[in-house]
Amino acid sequence: MATDPTPRGRRPGDSGTRDAILDAARARFAGEGFRAATVRAIAGDAGVDPALVMHYFGTKQALFVAAMEFPLDPAQVVPRLLGPGVDGLGERLVRFLLTVIDDLGDANPMLGLVRSAVGHPDAARMMREFLGEAILDRLAAAVSEHTGADRPRLRADLCASQVVGVLVARQILALPELAAADRETLVAAYGPTIQRYLTGSLAP
Amino acid sequence: MATDPTPRGRRPGDSGTRDAILDAARARFAGEGFRAATVRAIAGDAGVDPALVMHYFGTKQALFVAAMEFPLDPAQVVPRLLGPGVDGLGERLVRFLLTVIDDLGDANPMLGLVRSAVGHPDAARMMREFLGEAILDRLAAAVSEHTGADRPRLRADLCASQVVGVLVARQILALPELAAADRETLVAAYGPTIQRYLTGSLAP
DNA sequence: CAGCGATCTCAACGCCTGTTGAATACGAGT
DNA sequence: ACTCGTATTCAACAGGCGTTGAGATCGCTG
Secondary structure, eight states: OOOOOOOSSOOSSOOOHHHHHHHHHHHHHHHHHHHHSOHHHHHHHTTSOHHHHHHHHSSHHHHHHHHTOOSSOHHHHHHHHHTTOSTTHHHHHHHHHHHHHHHHGGGOHHHHHHHHHTTOHHHHHHHHHIIIIIIIHHHHHHHHHHHOOSOHHHHHHHHHHHHHHHIIIIIISOOHHHHHSOHHHHHHHHHHHHHHHHHSOOOO | OOOOOOOSSOOSSOOOHHHHHHHHHHHHHHHHHHHHSOHHHHHHHHTSOHHHHHHHHSSHHHHHHHHTOOSSOHHHHHHHHHTTOSTTHHHHHHHHHHHHHHHHGGGOHHHHHHHHHTTOHHHHHHHHHIIIIIIIHHHHHHHHHHHOOSOHHHHHHHHHHHHHHHIIIIIISOOHHHHHSOHHHHHHHHHHHHHHHHHSOOOO
């Protein structure tokens, strides 16, 4: 009747352990950021020894990079949002973002990146480069081609600042009326802001 | 010729040690957030033994609270911004914020709070409560009194989301064109956004 | 000048961290 | 059936953390 200490070797069958670790890592990084999320906690969530995490990913850093891989390809998303033209682009972008936030829930890589970037320079650089090359430059180029607006990259940066602000104020700080507002209310509030940043006049 | 190990007891004269510790703490918390900023590093910056920090403040938490005390009284700032009336309020608010950011530099409690709120629920609650009671409720009440606009607190939350976004995107992520833009460019870009959030129409 | 309280350092504690190396168990290929 | 690579755990490491208690030195008050 001895409670057997979990046996040492391999498990029978196809255990999706690697994916379990990745899921747990995504959730922990998104919920606590790089520093506060411990390898031990992630391993615990995945029902696994910490050493197994290192066996699969080598270091905590590498696990972070693997877990934060973005589930959507910006090279497809940006053109799709711009498909119907530049009219209503702001609202489409905001609605898309809010939908993605709701769908991803706990394991949102955007949250993981923001939470980690703050207080971890490497993650900040990682996020700045990903945001910049994959999204903002693309968005800037596309919009400037459609409208010939001036300072396209500044416009994209302005959008990013509002998007990051929504993420932090709503998902992390949980400002009450912002967290409670339903999606279309926020689309109506933020849509015109983004639209103006992208295509409106920035002079006083 | 023995290099004397720093003597143990009290130093002669009026050593502003307590303030040195507070300054170092502000800078470290603002630069790295609560978790990553260590008591040992703060003590090192202040040229002091870590135990002295505990002697003055008891715990790291208490040191954080003491260091993040806001150097400006919102009860004075909000009325001053609203003094000239509600016209141009957005631009005044943005200009004021950017000036404060520049003035505070390294030791900005706002940065410390944001960096800590992310990844430390206690700090998030602290910031939500301070922001809410001291600033947003006040701002909401004042604007709604001037204009009778609907949903005043949601409007204030929208402003907060853009302000936090500027802080994160510009000061932490350092998005290139945003970090490089001069103050009046940003006033022209963000001013109308804040103005609309506060006094404009939020319906589509 | 005696004593007291404030200021300051030292050395150590217990804990948690990422990471490592060895040991074991299984599945697949020959 | 043997072997090899992969999956998995265990036990331990070195280092960093916040915090503690004891001791040393100074300034102020009587």
